[in-house]
Amino acid sequence: MQHIHDSFDVIVCGGGLAGICAAIAAARQGARTCIVQDRPVFGGNSSSEIRVFPQGAANYNAYARETGIIAELLIEERVVNHEPNSENGRTNSVWDLILYDKIISTPHLSHYLNTSVYALEMGDAKEIKAIHARVGNAETELTLHANVFIDCTGDGILAELSGCEWRMGTEGQAEFGEHHAPPTASSEVMGSSIHFRAKDMGKPVPFQAPAWAYHYDNPDVFYKGGRVPYDPEGGFWWIELGVPWNTITGNEIIRHELTRHVLGIWDFMKNKDPNLMDKTKHYALDWIGQVPGKRESRRIMGQYVLTEKDLVGQTVFEDEVAFGGWYIDLHKSGGLLAEYSEQSVAEGENSDYMKKSYIAPYGIPLRSLVAKDVTNLMMAGRNISASHVALGSSRVMGTTALLGQAAGTAAAVALSRGESVSGLSVSTITAIKQRLLRDDCFLLHESNEDPLDLARMAIATASSEAKLGRVEPKMTLNEVQGLNESELLNEKRGQWIAMSTEQVDALSICLSNLTEQIQWVEASVVAARHIWDYKTDIEPKLAQTTLAVPPGQCQWIRWELNVQVEREPDQSTCYIRLDIGPHAQLYWHKAASIIPGMVAAADMGNGLMRRYENGESLAFHIEPEQCSYPVKNVRSGVTRPYRRTNLWRSAPSEAMPQWAQLNWREEQVVSQVEVTFAGNLLRDYRFYAPLSQDPQCVKAYELQAWMADEWITLERVNNNYQRKRIHRLAQAVRTTQVRIVITETNGDPSAAIYEIRVY
Structure with a gap:
């Protein structure tokens, strides 16, 4: 028997998506990291051994797709994989290889596959000193020491071996006051x-x-x-x-x-x-x-237990490090042996139970990733500190990947600052959140405040800016096909519109009325806090009326408004929501193309809306035109549509090249430029075809700096499809101007950038 002893800063046990993202994140922050996986491949439930497609918040909320490390991996998978991914069971070994390559290619990251942890060495101060593990079919035993351990095993193996408190089963309703909890606690779990x-x-x-x-x-x-x-x-x-x-x-x-x-x-x-x-x-x-x-086994008790109230009530956490948005998806413990496997599916998506199960994106605190009984133990994945009900949402792989990146980042940042993960200072928690944002994660209540980012002091200019005016419908009077039944206004629908002016003169919508009489439909306009502000009864209303719709197809019904829209002083744009209907004899037509950041939703019947169809916009016309995609958005601090579009988009009528530029009054020393492009956010990644690239994403561009009275190209990229690109210059340059010159996208007529950072 061979014995190997080694030491690391961080050890991650479990090689599913939570473990992969935790290990990569810790290693990228400079921590010497090791990931230990008991299977021959990485990926956990998403691997070719089990074949579940990673899903998350974007399945029910437009522009809620998870970013960061998991986005890198899934974007790469769609670009290089020939396999369609419409349903579970289709995953092939291309995905396994993408994950393996990412692990192998990450500096500071070691790995052990086919390796099972069977024992721990504990210290005197309730801390883990080392793990003992066996490599299958290799007659090898390992003793691996570390400063921080992250349990991503799903089953909470480290928690069990270390004596940390864990739960397995359901809480009763009385403990947390959860609507979805059973009357009494039980040991039953999802299958x-x-x-x-x-x-x-x-x-x-x-x-x-x-x-x-x-x-x-x-x-x-x-x-x-x-x-x-x-x-x-x-x-x-x-x-x-x-x-x-x-x-x-x-x-x-x-x-x-x-x-x-x-x-x-x-x-x-x-x-x-x-x-x-x-x-x-x-x-x-x-x-x-x-x-x-x-789906479920042990849940490790941490410094905070996430509950249904946090999900539904949108609790704001000072230590928010991730977000979720899958519905509260609780399966019957017996599975095939029970009357039904999942109540909301058995009763239908319009059932009262299902309506109460949908939720908007919510924040998850770092304290739910830190064990309460062991000082150097963290967790990520389906074993985090959450109630059984909250687990129904947080357990899906898109969310667990974010939890992994958060845990790995927190572990590495804490070590670099000489702090224990169980007692982090306020400044370290702030540093962790800012690091996550820089690494392309999204947090509901945080934006870029990095004092080292030179872009925050710059003035942004651009070659052109797209205007929002008339959004044309898919169907026109010249088309011969029948009307799409999904466009019938069977329920009230809302269309978010990003405003740059304080005045709305008029709004028009494209409707069809196939009856022989004039039909009347209710219309209102409200101020929406953000694109997931789903309440149907937002008050006060900015305007409301009843619109007359004469017989005919594809008619533009105009509503003269002349209303004022208040906007925060520091915001270039804000959202209003145009609500129409319901009216079962009218059609509100879908837009002919994706209009970035302009989401639509439909009334669920319980005072809330949910995403309409697959994230399509509805056809509308706003007067006057709005500058909904100003270049100042590249330094808004948020890298997706949320409280505003947060996107610079060039005018689609203008030919390439197009550019976005940062200007400083004084010369700056620039050594690194980070760019976040558009695309890969609107929908679940399953909606992307094999061997495909998001049309909105920039394909070819140059990074330029103004030097010696001319533009000098520092780097050139010709086949990009990734959302986040980091340019580390071989030699720092002195300049007063930096710009991204875009020569080609992957299909969209507009160049588009969410963020430019400069260091």
């Missing part, structure tokens, strides 16, 4: 799943289930239980089991039982269900997962 994938062979393929497969004969299990097997290729999230087995100690039993159920489900689809037999006639089983993807 684990395996996926399968089938392949179209182009000819009939028979299937005979083995005798030990589970037998399904009752279609009500599927069609009345919210488990519709809609796709012949498989990938069903509801192939899930938990109770009566323990999701940790019963993992192997669950794996076997899930395999029995997969074979039984496929047998039902191929041989028993008349609706599916024809669909699956030419399909053959291609892959069945043999590593259960867990």
Whole structure:
């Protein structure tokens, strides 16, 4: 048996997306870091072993996609992967290699795969000194010391071995006053799943289930239980089991039982269900997962327990380091053995339960990532300090990746300042938040205040700026296809509009009325605090009226307003929301293209709206034109639409090249320039085709500086598709002007930048 001893600043246990982002983040801050993973590949539930697509807040909220390290990885995956990613079960080894390459290519980062932690060395002061681990099939034992340990194992292995308090199961309603909690506490948790994938062979393929497969004969299990097997290729999230087995100690039993159920489900689809037999006639089983993807096990108790009230009430945390926005998604503990797997799916997305489950993006505090009983233990992933109900939202991989980056960053910054992660000073927490923002994370209540960023002292200018006026509809009178039923105004809809002036003269909307009579529809305008201000009853209203809509298609219905819009003195733009409807006989047409930062939402019926369709804008016309994308936005301190667009966008009618420029009154010494481009924010990454690049993202550009009375090109990039680019100059330059000259995008007619930082 070989024995290896080593020491690090930070050790991350667990190689899912939380662990990967924690390890990379810590290493990028200069901490000597090691990641220990008990599987042969990185990625956890997202890997090719389990094949769950990473999802997060953007699935329900426009412009809420997670950024930072997870964005780098997912953008790269879509650019280089040939595999469509429409549903679970499709993940291939290209994703595994992207994750492995990122780990291997990160300086200061070591790794151990196929390595399981089995014991700890504890110090006298409630701290972990070292982990003991075994490398599978290698006859190797490890003793690894570190100053900070981050538990990203999902099961909370370090917490269990160190004696840290943890919970497993549900809290009763009385403990935290949570609407979604059961009346009394229990040991029940959400179950684990395996996926399968089938392949179209182009000819009939028979299937005979083995005798030990589970037998399904009752279609009500599927069609009345919210488990519709809609796709012949498989990938069903509801192939899930938990109770009566323990999701940790019963993992192997669950794996076997899930395999029995997969074979039984496929047998039902191929041989028993008349609706599916024809669909699956030419399909053959291609892959069945043999590593259960867990939803829930141990939750490590930290300095703060995140609850449903924090999610729904939008608690503002002084130590906010991440955000979530997936709905409160609580599965029945029995999975396939229960009446239904998930109540909101079984009852439908318009059910009262589902309406109470949707939430806008919310903040997550650093204290929920710091163990309360062990001084140098942090956690990230589905094992953070949260109630069972809050876990229903925070457990999804887009969110856990952000938690990982936050934990890794916090650990490294704390060590660099000589502080314990369990007792961070206010200034260190501020430094952590600012570092996360610089590394392309988004925080709901923070903006760039980095005193070292020279861009904050500069004046921004540009070659041109896009104006917002008339947003044309997809459908015109010359088109012959029928109207889109999804555009019927069955519920009130809201359209956010970014204002740069204090006066709105008129607003118009593009409506169709297929009846033979004039129809009347309610309209109002309100001031929206931000793009996720979903309340339907915002008061006071800036204006309201009833609009007459004569018979006809694609008509511009004009509303003369002449109202004043107040704006904060330091804001270049702010949002108003135009609310129309409901009216079941009218159509409000979608916009013909994506209008950056102009989101739309639909009334859910419980006093709140939610994103309309897949993030489309609706057709409208505002008078006068608005300068909604001024170049001063490149130093607004926020890198996505939120309280304003925060985006500079060149005029689409102007030819390339286009440029955004920073000017200083006095000469500056510049050694590094960081640029955040548009794109990859609006929707969940599953909406991107294989081998694709976001059209809004800049493709070719030059970094230039004004030197010796001329523009000198410092760096040139010709095939960019990443959102965040960092240019470390080989030699610092002295200049009074820096600019980004954009010569090509990946398809959009406008050049667009969220932020320029200069150091």
